[in-house]
Amino acid sequence: MVGGKRRIPFAPTPHDIISKILSIANPNPDDKLYDLGSGDGRILIGAAQEYKCEAIGIESNPELYRLSLQKCKKNNVNAKIILGNFYEYSLRDADIVFLYLLPEALEDLKPNLLTLKRGARIICHDFPIPGWKIDEVHKVYSYESGRKHTIYLYKVK
């Protein structure tokens, strides 16, 4: 396990809601989309395939990192995936940041998120950023998980 202030489990976003989540962020082909804690790469693959945007993942678990590289290769997706601790990477060039992380990790990420450029969007799955003003809330039902997932959108002003 590489770095990381806290241990966060791998709880993947269900495949059947990835398209809907990405449509909320609506990436352009020249956008850079980051998934912090990119797991098996499914968000990156969806973003690159459906929106042709640049997809960048940072994942601290070496097994998931390797799995995500394999999945990208199998899907013919050219995502950039870094084996590392997302707290240590700059987000200054990000247009969209996807976060499926626990509230404590979101709290710790605030200094990094505050460096995002104007116009950037943050998408949070199930857990909002503590204390931050939310721009949009969407409820998305997943047949795969059998429950509603909440998607929070933040627009950097």
Ligand SMILES: C[S@@+](CC[C@H](N)C(=O)[O-])C[C@H]1O[C@@H](n2cnc3c(N)ncnc32)[C@H](O)[C@@H]1O
């Ligand atoms: C809830 S899972 C979400 C996976 C993926 N984003 C998705 O939505 O399917 C959180 C992921 O964050 C990774 N992670 C936790 N702390 C991390 C850190 N400090 N740096 C990089 N990855 C981390 C975990 O290994 C796990 O794969």
